[in-house]
Amino acid sequence: MTSLITSTAVLIWVGEGKIDLISTSLALASLYFLIPRADLSRLPAANLMVAGLFAGPCGWPRS
Amino acid sequence: MYSVASTGAGLLLLRVVGASSLIAARKSPFVFLATAFLLGLGSLGQLWTLVALSGQLTRIVTVPLLGLLTITHCCWTPAQIDLAVSLRNTLDELRRAPLGLRVVLVSHSLPLPILHFTGPRVFWRFPCAAYDGCESSGCVGIARTALVQAGNEPYGLIGEMTYAVLMQIGSDDAAQMVTWVVLFAIAATLVGYARRSESACAGKSSR
Numbered sequence: 001m002t003s004l005i006t007s008t009a010v011l012i013w014v015g016e017g018k019i020d021l022i023s024t025s026l027a028l029a030s031l032y033f034l035i036p037r038a039d040l041s042r043l044p045a046a047n048l049m050v051a052g053l054f055a056g057p058c059g060w061p062r063s
Numbered sequence: 064m065y066s067v068a069s070t071g072a073g074l075l076l077l078r079v080v081g082a083s084s085l086i087a088a089r090k091s092p093f094v095f096l097a098t099a100f101l102l103g104l105g106s107l108g109q110l111w112t113l114v115a116l117s118g119q120l121t122r123i124v125t126v127p128l129l130g131l132l133t134i135t136h137c138c139w140t141p142a143q144i145d146l147a148v149s150l151r152n153t154l155d156e157l158r159r160a161p162l163g164l165r166v167v168l169v170s171h172s173l174p175l176p177i178l179h180f181t182g183p184r185v186f187w188r189f190p191c192a193a194y195d196g197c198e199s200s201g202c203v204g205i206a207r208t209a210l211v212q213a214g215n216e217p218y219g220l221i222g223e224m225t226y227a228v229l230m231q232i233g234s235d236d237a238a239q240m241v242t243w244v245v246l247f248a249i250a251a252t253l254v255g256y257a258r259r260s261e262s263a264c265a266g267k268s269s270r
Contacts, residue, residue, distance in 0.1 A: 004246075004249065004250060004253060010246070013242065014242045014243055014246050017226075017238060017239030017240070017241070017242050018242060019222030019223065019225060019226050019241070019242065020222055021222075021242050021245050021246070021249070022104060022105075022108070022221055022222040022225060022241070022242075022245055023221060023222060024249070025101055025104075025245050025248050025249045025252065026101055026104075026105050026221070028249060028252045028253070029097065029098060029101045029102075029248075029252050032094065032252050032255050032256060032259070035256070035259045035260075046080065046081065049080045049081075050077070050080065050098065050102070053076065053080065053102060053105075053106075054101070054102065054105065
């Protein structure tokens, strides 16, 4: 996170108002809900649903 | 206002899929807030795209809808209670955060609004004429043009349509500031990544 908010590669785009950051944030959020558990047990259904929403109807890249 | 409305839309969606209390129960207030906000941002972006393609994306449609979503926070539902608890926990977590993290957060949070109102306006401003006629045409032209633009394929139209609506209900500044809020949502998600990795490592070492 430190590298994110100290990097001019990110901060310049934030200052410029680069809206592609929105899609990036949705992709990151989707992946968060797909991180496997430490014991590699099945992910809860809620996690999969939210990840699906981020990846499908609510965003993320299409290709 | 748009961020609050987005969070309201996200909470509604989480409630519909029954994930609100589950995510809140994981004691990751940062992630819960970021999830609600980003989910709302994405769903609203997709909604605006459909409305724009039908040529109806005008203030008469957007402002009442955003107002309604903002008002949903007044209904004290379990999702709103989870949100309030998360807000309180976020402040507590920030107080308990390591000094280094707090210094980084504060030192980079404070200059951002100043940069926004000074730097971008002078150096980074790229006026977008395409949005000027948005209100009269219901954004239909923008939506169609953006849909067939090759560069938009990897990103979709969420950003474009969010920008168009923010221009419509606010100003150029409001549209540019959305990335500032999104940056904090990204940061919150990354904190969530770190937490999950931390617990995964702890789980592996204890086995």
